[in-house]
Every structure is written in C-alpha cells, then in structure tokens.
Amino acid sequence: MQSPKDARHIAETLVERGIAAGATAADALYAGGSSSSVQVRLGEIDSVSRSEGEQIGLRLFAGQRSATVASSDLSNEALGVLVDRCLAMAKEAPEDPFAGLAPGDLLQRGELPSLDADDGHEPDPTALRARALEAEKAALAVDGVTNSSGAGASASANIIALATSGGFSGAYRTCGHGCSAAVIAGEGATMQRDHAWHSAHHLEDLESAIEIGRRAGERAAARLNPTRPKPGKYPVLFDPRVSPGLLGHFTGAISGSSIARKTSFLLEKLGEPVFAPGVTIVDDPLRLRGLRSRPFDGEGVAVSRQELVSGGVLRSWMAESASARQLGIEPTGHAARGVGGAPSASPSNLYLAAGQRSREELLATFPEAVLIIELIGQGVNPVTGDYSRGAVGFMVRGGEIAEPVAEITIASNLIDMFATLEPGSDLEFRRGIDAPTLLVPEMTVGAA
Template sequence: MRTPEEISQHLLDAARKAGAEAADAIVLDESSVSVEVRSGALEAAERSEGTDLGLRVFLGQRQAIVSSSDSRSETLTAMAERAVAMAREAPEDPFTGLANEAQLIRDWDIQALELCDPAPEPTAEDLLNDALAAESAALTVDGVTQVSDAAAAYGTHRVHLAATNGFSGGYERSSRSTSCVAISGQGTGMERDYDGDSRTFQSDLRNPDQIGRTAGERAVAQVGARKPATGVYPVLFDERISSSLIGHLLGASNGISIARGSSWLSDCLGQQVLPEHLSLIEDPHRRRMSGSRPFDAEGLPTQRRAIIENGVLTGWTLDLSSARKLKMASTGNATRGVSGPPSPSNWNLSLTQGERSRAELLRDMGTGLLVTSMIGSTINPNTGDYSRGASGFWIENGEITHPVNECTIAGNLRDMLLRIIPANDARPYLSRVVPSLLIEGMTLAGN
C-alpha cells in the first residue's frame, strides 16, 4: 500500500517520462461509515473506502486532465501517456499553468488547525446508538407521527497535492455527524422538518437527544401552515438559512463570473454592497473547521482577508487562471477535484453580527414573514433579480401567529443586501457564521 504522497510523485514521474513539460497530481483517499434507522431498527449501514487520482499535464499552454480510482503502476503510466496525447490535441489557453516557485507556500503548521480528530474511529454500534437516540427523542415530542430518517456517520479524508514546480503537501481531516427528519400531522396535513450537526471532532458534536427533539419540535410547529397574503413586507431570514443570501454574494464575486462578465457585481469593486457597519471576513485558519486548510489546490498559502470591509467590496475570489484573466493576483482560493481544473471557491466566512436578538428583530418588524426553509430559486446572475419559494411563520404585531408555506419572496440582491439588518444569533462553530438577517420591503406572493 503506497501513501498518497508516493502515488502523486509516481504520477509526476510518469508524466515527465511521457513528455509533459509540467504537471500536477492530486490524490484523494477517503473512507466513511454511516447508519440509518427507522422505527427503532437498523434501516441501512454502509462503509466505503477508496482512492481517487487526478493528473493534469501541460504542453506549453495546452492542458489535459485524466482521473482514475486505480493506483497500480501500469495504470499510472497509462494515465500519463493518455493525458499527454490529449494535451497535444487541446486548444491553447493563455491563462493556464502552474504557480511559479515564488508563489508557493513554504511551510505550515497543520497541527494548529486541528483538522483531524485523534480520538478512535467510532464503531458501527456507536453510530447506531446515536441514530436511535435521535429518533427516540423526536418521537417523544407530542404531535410527531413518525421519523422519516435518523442517521449518523463518520468519515476521514486525506488529500495530497504535488506538482513539478516543487510543491508537495497534504493533510487529513475527519467528520462526525448526526441528523434527524421528523414528520407531524396526518395525510395531506403532514409537515416535516429536521435538525442535524456535523463536526470535525466527535467531542464537539451536539447530543443526539437534542438533535432529535429539536427536529420534532420544528416539525410540530409547522402543522396548520397556510399561504400568507400577497404584498410588500419585512422578511426575516432565520439563521438556519440566512447564509444562502451571503452565498449569492460570494457567487457574484467569484473570479470566474467576473472574468466572464456574467455577474451583477461586476461594476461594484470598491463600492458599498452591504451596510457600512458590516464586514464579511474569510478565515481559512480557524481550528476544527471543515473550511480550513493551510494551502489551496495550487499550492498557494491561504490567507485571512476581508472580502467586504465596512460595507465595501474589496476584491474578487481568485485562483491563478481567473487572476491572470483579470490581471490580478490569486487570493489563494483554488479548489479542485480529480477530474477538473482548479476553480475559485471560498473558505470559512463570518459576517458582522448585530446588537439585537432575533426576538427583538421580530418584535420590531411588526407584520411580516420569518423564513425558516427555502426551496428552488430563480436568480438572474447578470441583474441580481431574486425569487425563491419559502415557508416559515407569519408575524403580527411582532409575534409569531401561525406557520406559512407555498409562498414566494422576491427582490433584487443588490438592493436587498444594502438593507440587511443582522441579529446576534449566529452559531460560532459553523464554517459560515451568519446571523438571522432582516430585510424590509420585500415582495411576498401568497394568496
């Protein structure tokens, strides 16, 4: 059994021998175990292990990528020969290529990030007990008629990246999760909701009883939902789903969208896009976070940066290719799998929290909608026009009166984001730390 580092170096050697002028290789070694229960009994159990390989070769400004799940020596040689043959027929890309030596990370302290739990891997029985506990807790909630799914899982993920420019590095991360989906009501009046938690360290995971109970309480709270009135109202995006708004902003500030000219933020660099007291910080060095890493998929050091500072958009999210297209420097945000080239993506994020609680925002909004779940979306990437299906709770005189569903909320993201009012309820242990967000004057389509 060879290590991911040994496999990646073998791929590079094979690429050079096949005639590649430059190359990089990525090796992903993953294992996972999961269980699902239903009605107090084991419903499904699954364990998987596998190694996936990706090789990218360059001939001048032509590149080609091949992938495999077979790490035998003869397969690595065949991959390299195939990739070089493909590169000879590929069109030229003036923006492709490896990082130069001066751009590469020199050293890093992987232990400081605590990406992998040193505790023993949980047994299948441990996972089964967690799933059963979550299901049982949900069923104790008055009004819950069944649990459609309760599950627990554990996994490890090793990655190693090597390139002919001299970079070679890797790390391992772990994850442990528990989830529960509860159903309330009968027949056409059935409603469902969920709760779950996923952590790097098992000791940080929330209690399965709490997860199941919360899922049950959320499902029961949805009973009797009806359509709200059509009109213009304030909308409070619950902390569970508020990060989706920030996700739309991140998508619009992604270097690929900017380079293509297909972003509603294209002309907003250096301009105010959030209220002036809010900042959006990216920090890939937070401990025990799924979005943490010392270097990106091109061997560049990751860095803490203010994507938005005091409401002003400071820059785009870039990998090497998109940076070259825009005549800028990479922000160290490249990600990649084994079958495609790098592309820019974001790491851990946090939005400035407000001074008021969610309850205080509800009280002050008067009449409007608290959104706890969203389905579907129609987002115009060029204009930022926004429309999504939503469900949640109706607010009258600052208090929740009844659940609502089958409605649509609409607006324009550029205008919406400039009006957001944050609560102070963000969960600090998530990779995206975003509180509940109130936006006044949104169009609501219901009855």
C-alpha cells in the first residue's frame, strides 16, 4: 500500500499518460487498504487474518464517450496496458451527452481540510485478541445467553487518491477500529440471536469491549419468547438501530440519477414540505472523526456541510456531474465512486437532527405502540414510496417496553411516514448515517 503522497503521484502520472495517448479528458482513482482481524468463539481463537491490497481505476474520455478500467497491478508496464485498453474501450462506447469531468470552478483547491480520521495506531494482534475475548466473555455473562456465534476485533487503514485532467489532485488516509459480538439466548426452537458492534477512526473513541458484549447479550435475551400483536393500525417507533434505514430511502429518492430518470417518489418535491416542520436532515462530510468524512468528493469537487432538509422542506437534490447536467444544476459535492465505475451520488455523514422530546416521552405518547429493532426484506417501491417490510421488535404499553414481537410486517407509504414522523432527542453519531428514535403515528401491522 502506498503513502498518500505516492498514491497521489501514481494517479497523476496515469492521468498524464491517458491524455498523452489521445484521451480528451481523464481521471484516476487509487484505493489502497490494509486490515487485521481476530475472531474468537467460546474462548478460543477462531481465525486471525491480515490483508493488504491496492487498486487503481482509470476513466478516459474520447469526446462524449468514456470507459473505466481497473487494475491491481501498478507496474509501469501494466499501467501502459491499462491506458491502451481503456482508450480503446472509450472509443467504442456509446456517446453520452452528459458525460464529463466536474466543472473546474467547483474543484477543491489548496490544502485539504483536516478530518482527524487517522490516529496512526498500528494493529496489535495481541490487543485485538484480548478485545474480542473480552467482548465475548461479557456477552456470555448475561442471564439467558446460552451460546456464542463469535466475537471479533479489527483494525484497518485506507488510502484514497484522486487526480483529474481538469486540474485536481488530492489524497488522504483514514484508520478504523472495530469490535463486535454475536450470541444466542434460549434453547432449541426458542433460541434467539442478536449482536452488537462499534467502530471508530480513533481507538480512544471505540466503545469498550465489555459494553459491546453486554449489549449483545442483553439484546439476545430480550428477544426470547416473542409473540405476534393483533393485526391493525399502530403507532410505530423505529429504534436507532433501524431508523437510519429511512434516511437511506430518502437519499435514494433525492439522488440526481433517480430524479433524472423520473423514478423517485419525491420527484416534484424540491422546495416543498416533505417532513414535519421540525425535521432537519444534514450531510456533513467535514465532521472531525466522522466515519464517512471526506475532504473532497469522488470527482474532486469541494465539499461542505449541507442541510438537505430544513424546517421539513426539501432544499436540495444530491447530484454528481452527469446527473447534474441532466437536471440543469451544479454538482452538489455528493459524488462517490469505486475504482471500477463512474461516479454516482451518495451521502457522507448524514443524520436526521435530534428532536425536542426524549425517547421515553415518545414511547409514552400512545397507550400502545410497536418498537422496531430489526427490519427484514426489501419491500420498498422507490417510485411510489410504498413501504412493506418484515420486522422484529417489542410491544410498548403505557410508555414501557413490554413483550418481544416477531414475524410481523409493517406497512405504509414513505410520503405519509416522512410527513408525520417525529424524531426523539437520542441522536448519537455511531454509523456515519444516523438518526434518533423515530415515531410514525400510524402504520399497518400484520403477520409476516
């Protein structure tokens, strides 16, 4: 794996070679990474792994035609073959009137903003083993837990470098630390499984292995002896474990490609109220130590904190250059890409801001409600917003969490859900895409 400086030089050189070969425009993305992990089960080491790899992707344009080719061989000879192959493919590709690099005036210039996403900590297999064992031990100590599916600890480092013929070049490094545990409660046909995990850029920010393990055990034990509620209309609360999924449906609906293709249930909603007046949704790529932070987007465009929704009103689409041209707008700094494909719109550190009422107050809003902790299946129509998914959770009565429920479905329409949902005040930044507990006043609950 290269250093950021060397990775940037490789990307710059590859772009220069592409232009010298006859391409009208070019960009190159380097992605390198290393990771170490230890998995344990029932107090014994299950596996120890270490991996390291790097790839570079080259995108060349021949007028309005383009192609992308990737390689894990970064030798001079291999990169020469990569350029020739990519240019030949670009010349045979169909024309795309919207293809091209990002506008030069939007590119990140000067020193890259600091993300504080690299603590420089080197992986220590002994420490990883101890962390994994500690997490599993804490999980198995919870009453009702009968077996372990395993626990693990990991450490990683990643290098990203991007160069374009439009004048951008940049590179950065991030680190990651993680810990997880998964256990089983109960016996025989009544067994229930659950897990817990946490990850952070800085080791000092990683939740303790004991807390992670204990949470996994408590979650599994709480799911024992589930029932099914009587079918009908219920208030539904989405636990922070699953509430970010609603943000995923939202970002898919406001991506430039969905709007350009007219395949979004929010197609005509720009500038209109979509959520309740108190709802704010923010995308912040520059949050220090954020799990999805980035100093520039996948096309080299400068990034900044944006309120996609404020006062419940949809303020912006998310668009990379190609879809922005289709829509007649400027790119919004949301381009993301891998080494093998063209950019597409994707959020960075996205969150739905905390509301005024606590989780406990939301739970007590109605005499009876359903709290969802797990969603199953993909029954969401991105064109109409129709929503129907399998779910697992708990009944809530008088503001108290009661018996677990399983094998149920929850159904509504995302337009109605967004318009009426209320966020709790329990927002925590744990995943990169985050939301607090969300209350939807009415959904249909039935048997799966």
